Amino acid sequence: MTRPHIRDLGYGPGYFTPGKRNSILDVPGCQVGQKTIHDDEQGVHVGVTLIYPRGTVRTRTQPSYAAIHTINGGGEMTGTHFIHEWGFTGSPIAFTDSLSCGAVYQALTNYSFAESRRLKENVEEMSSHHGWPVVAETWGGMNTDIHDFKSTLTNDQVVEAIEDAATRDTVLEGSHGGGSAMLCLGHKGGTGTSSRLVPKAGGSGEHYTVGVLVQTNFGSLAMLQIGGVPIGKLLIRDQLQKDAKATVEEKADRTGSEGSIVVCIITDAPLLPHQLRRLAARSNHGIVSVGGHGVGYNSSGDIAIALSTSETSAPQVIMKHDWKRMDAETASSMGGRPTGNPTTVSGGGVRRDVETQTVETVVHSTIDALFVAVAEATEEAILNSICQAEELTACDGTVHRALDVDRVKELLAKYRVE
DSSP: OOOOOGGGGTOOOSSSBOOTTSSGGGSTTOEEEEEEEEETTTTEEEEEEEEETTHHHHTTTSOEEEEEEEEEESSOBTTHHHHHHHSEEOSOEEEEEGGGHHHHHHHHHHHHHHHHHHTTOOHHHHHHHOOOOEEEEEOOTTTSOOGGGTTSOOHHHHHHHHHHTTTOOSOOOBSSGGGTTOEETTEEOOEEEEEEEEEOTTSOSOEEEEEEEEEEEOOOGGGOOBTTBOHHHHHHHHHHHHOTTSOHHHHHHTTOOOOEEEEEEEEOSOOOHHHHHHHHHHHHHHHHHHHGGGSSOTTOEEEEEEEEOOSSSOOOOOOGGGOOOOOHHHHHHHTTOTTSOTTTOTTTTSSSOOOOOOOOOOOGGGOHHHHHHHHHHHHHHHHHHHHHOOOEEOTTSOEEOOOOHHHHHHHHHHHOOO
8 A cells, every 4th residue: 555645635734835756855966865674574674864965976075064953962963073163064964773873874984985996086085075974863772673783784785775876766755764663653653755945036936945854753642733733632532432441641652752853954045054053943843843742852862954055055175285385485484483584474384375265145034934944844754754654563563553644634624724
């Protein structure tokens, strides 16, 4: 049976129109690779989702401005210090299970250096083109067997996801990629995506694209709401009517608890790191609209990263052999030494001259539409992660139900105000 998206159930969040695929792949140049493993016999449910902001070829050679927002930091996203310090990254963004975080990091590093060797890059180029991997995780350890590293991805499996990105034209949602073992708001969750088109000024008909991909692993059923309707509580009521002996608390206890969510936002709008940080923060608005009481717990990792792939707002990286430096005679005559003549030349001990570049950026006071687009696309991506997910039998035999989409469609039609 083909699982629906939330729009198939009669609800489309927000005001802006989705892109053609309603996916992060609507952002020009963006590519996504996935590897999914479901082995019921071994009790293994694991995978990885790789997001290449500028595609599999250009991401490594043309970094993108980036920023991170943390709702609660009880989780891991590698590479964050580079992004906080430099404001950009040349790495793909990887979402995976907690115990595969290190394995994915190592595999991406190995592949990056192997690619440099294949292209016959020198050491300088190799170092410049290696964007220290950005790998984010959510915990699937209660559903996939973590004993003896059984559920830890191998290098070859990550390479399969890398190679998959070159040809993939659809993001597989729900129980696919890094979302393989994840639960959300009382049901099977995992990977979800959505996009929004934001008109450019001037009435030209052109637009910027905002794409969001999430990996959901948070919340209990009672917290689930769709379009303002308390769907989770209504579904619990349905269960109680079927089983009069169970209490509301008992039913809620069977349907999940607090957990984590990681969010990747990519846009082709020209944004600088401080603006991208603000975009990343607005993903929280989309989370809250679906069941935000389930995030921000002490032990949860709720982290969002936002990147701009604008061609007019991109960090320039200059190789060392192209650095503009003072000539050797001038440097030796001054050298920045305390005994040097301060009137000879300034900065003789600094290894290169300061250079500038020109970038375009969204006008500060006109950024609101992008904020709204992020919130809308995040909300829809979360709902898609639940709607698309199929039933999962955990390694201990526990069955995690898929959302009853037919019942949800009935409830939305009954209670929503159009």
